[in-house]
Amino acid sequence: MNDSRPLSLTDSLLRAAVPLAAMAAMAAFAAREPAAAATEGLYLAVLSGAALLAVASLAPTPAAELGAGAVLAAGCVWTLPAGPGRGAAVTLLLTALFAIAAARRLAACLPDLPLDVALPLALGVQVLLRGELLFQPQANLRTLVALLALPAAGAVAAGMLARRHGGGPALLATGTVLVLAPGWNVAATLGLIALAAGDQLARPELGRIGRSVALLILIAPIAWEPGPGLAAAAAGLALWRPRLALGLAVPLAAALLWAGSRGHSPYPAPLDGIVLLILLLPGLLPGTIPAAEDQLLWVLTALVLAAAVPRIPDASALAAPLALAALAIRRSGPAVVPQRVWTGALVGGTALLAAYPWLRADPLISAVALAGLAPGEVPGWHGAAAVLAAFLILATVLRAVREAHRAGGAAAAAIFLAIFLHLPGRGAPLLPPESGVILDPVHPAWAAAFAAPRRIGAVVVESSLSGGAALADGTPVARVLLRDDAGRSVLWILRAGEGTGEWAARRPDVERTARLRSPPAWISWIARSDENAFFAQRYRAAWSLEEPARFTHLRVEIARDLPADVGLTLHQVEVRR
Numbered sequence: 001m002n003d004s005r006p007l008s009l010t011d012s013l014l015r016a017a018v019p020l021a022a023m024a025a026m027a028a029f030a031a032r033e034p035a036a037a038a039t040e041g042l043y044l045a046v047l048s049g050a051a052l053l054a055v056a057s058l059a060p061t062p063a064a065e066l067g068a069g070a071v072l073a074a075g076c077v078w079t080l081p082a083g084p085g086r087g088a089a090v091t092l093l094l095t096a097l098f099a100i101a102a103a104r105r106l107a108a109c110l111p112d113l114p115l116d117v118a119l120p121l122a123l124g125v126q127v128l129l130r131g132e133l134l135f136q137p138q139a140n141l142r143t144l145v146a147l148l149a150l151p152a153a154g155a156v157a158a159g160m161l162a163r164r165h166g167g168g169p170a171l172l173a174t175g176t177v178l179v180l181a182p183g184w185n186v187a188a189t190l191g192l193i194a195l196a197a198g199d200q201l202a203r204p205e206l207g208r209i210g211r212s213v214a215l216l217i218l219i220a221p222i223a224w225e226p227g228p229g230l231a232a233a234a235a236g237l238a239l240w241r242p243r244l245a246l247g248l249a250v251p252l253a254a255a256l257l258w259a260g261s262r263g264h265s266p267y268p269a270p271l272d273g274i275v276l277l278i279l280l281l282p283g284l285l286p287g288t289i290p291a292a293e294d295q296l297l298w299v300l301t302a303l304v305l306a307a308a309v310p311r312i313p314d315a316s317a318l319a320a321p322l323a324l325a326a327l328a329i330r331r332s333g334p335a336v337v338p339q340r341v342w343t344g345a346l347v348g349g350t351a352l353l354a355a356y357p358w359l360r361a362d363p364l365i366s367a368v369a370l371a372g373l374a375p376g377e378v379p380g381w382h383g384a385a386a387v388l389a390a391f392l393i394l395a396t397v398l399r400a401v402r403e404a405h406r407a408g409g410a411a412a413a414a415i416f417l418a419i420f421l422h423l424p425g426r427g428a429p430l431l432p433p434e435s436g437v438i439l440d441p442v443h444p445a446w447a448a449a450f451a452a453p454r455r456i457g458a459v460v461v462e463s464s465l466s467g468g469a470a471l472a473d474g475t476p477v478a479r480v481l482l483r484d485d486a487g488r489s490v491l492w493i494l495r496a497g498e499g500t501g502e503w504a505a506r507r508p509d510v511e512r513t514a515r516l517r518s519p520p521a522w523i524s525w526i527a528r529s530d531e532n533a534f535f536a537q538r539y540r541a542a543w544s545l546e547e548p549a550r551f552t553h554l555r556v557e558i559a560r561d562l563p564a565d566v567g568l569t570l571h572q573v574e575v576r577r
Helices: 009-030 035-058 066-078 084-108 117-127 143-166 167-178 186-201 207-224 225-238 242-261 272-280 293-306 313-327 335-354 363-369 381-401 403-420 508-513
Strands: 437-439 445-466 476-483 489-495 523-529 532-557 565-574
Touching: 009 035, 009 066, 035 066, 035 084, 035 117, 035 523, 066 084, 084 117, 084 167, 084 532, 117 143, 117 167, 117 186, 117 335, 143 186, 167 186, 167 313, 167 335, 186 207, 186 225, 207 225, 225 242, 225 313, 225 381, 242 293, 242 437, 272 293, 272 313, 272 381, 293 313, 335 363, 335 381, 381 508, 403 437, 437 523, 445 476, 445 489, 532 565
Parallel strands: none
Antiparallel strands: 437 565, 445 532, 445 565, 476 489, 476 532, 523 532
16 A cells, blocks of 8 residues: 655655755766756756656655656666657656556545645656756746746645645646647646636635636636636636636637737637647547536636637647636546546656657647647647547546546547557668768768668668758758669659758757748757757658568668758658558
């Protein structure tokens, strides 16, 4: 049985010493590495130390995941070669350790969500979702607010919501908020705080001073950004005066949609927010309608607001409406466990894809794309409909089973099976890992000859340009050629700004002056220029044949008319059946 008793001061200090010792060991090893590898090693040491401190605060006694995790993290940094592979291994390990510690601690304390659980949860999630803040961090107020103040405020708000609604629904609402930004940013935190303030106003025992403070907090998001702030205030009001909130939400949404029709770019298509709500909270419908009238009014208010909120600064502006909808999901029934598993999977996938070395600009979209639900920049109706259909089928099955442990197993199996069925298949790599081939006017081509004709259905090239910042978007930079002994050939063109980009795209001086707009990076790594370190990037291009065929040669050659100082690095070339 998990021991959920508070730790003594001595035990707390001993636990804190483990991450700090692991961090010191990793940093000492990094100091002996070459410059770029040392910078990466030091970053992974700081990231590991911060994540393991959260694990130390959460893990119930005897906290086996803390000791084993510290040893494994240090082992990864010591033994794996520097580069994206090492970063991926460490990040995956830290995410798994944090998930195990959080699951064990929550199993011991739910339905309560005390602050000594909510706070390390919020801080740990921030480290995983916004770990880039720990890369050469600046000791300034902005960094401290992002890493400490916002998660602390979010933890307090989640704890307040748990007092009335229970720890499970509060965590579900918080998880929905966290995948939008991702992590704790100002918009997400203010949205959850507005809900907590409205929830406090619903307490009849709250005194006059408490009500005044809660009202001020409820309307505070309006001062930050009027459009999303008004929506957050209306969502918080719904927890106090549901009918009034719905009555205000309708004209507010109409005004916001009218403003959007005037051509202001932050305003999305009206139904995008509803699509996102269905995608993140499919458990709303299999219930199917919430049991209480107030909860039905919450759902209607959330739908109205989600259709109209402008995305300022990003999808996290929808935090309050979507969290309000999450609180309306029934506390029991066949959709509860699948919804919690789905939210947990999205938080985990978003954390991984937001972290080094993936550093996706929109990790939520990338995470749902793993299940084939977001082929474009935003999930469409087909993705939301697929998730909703899966939940309706699953709810029907679980209603017949009516056993919680079987429900959880079936939900997890269905969700993760859907994800893994859509993971891209692994091809046959033609280059050693963490190596590269540089193509330039001196060495203009790289070729691979197969000992026997190989059946090929697709070719994947991971590459990056050096000295290519001045190129125009769409400039042909290389030819990728497949051919066989009979003379048949297939030719593809690799273009700057589409399938590849400038490797130093995240270097400030390059980003400011570049003519080329590099595509989203496939993977990132830590590089150095003079005394400055930055996240370098490599890019991925994939081509498919209409019908797989057998070929004997593959050749990549740089375009002949490129400037002499432009080079193309092939980080990996894969062939797939």
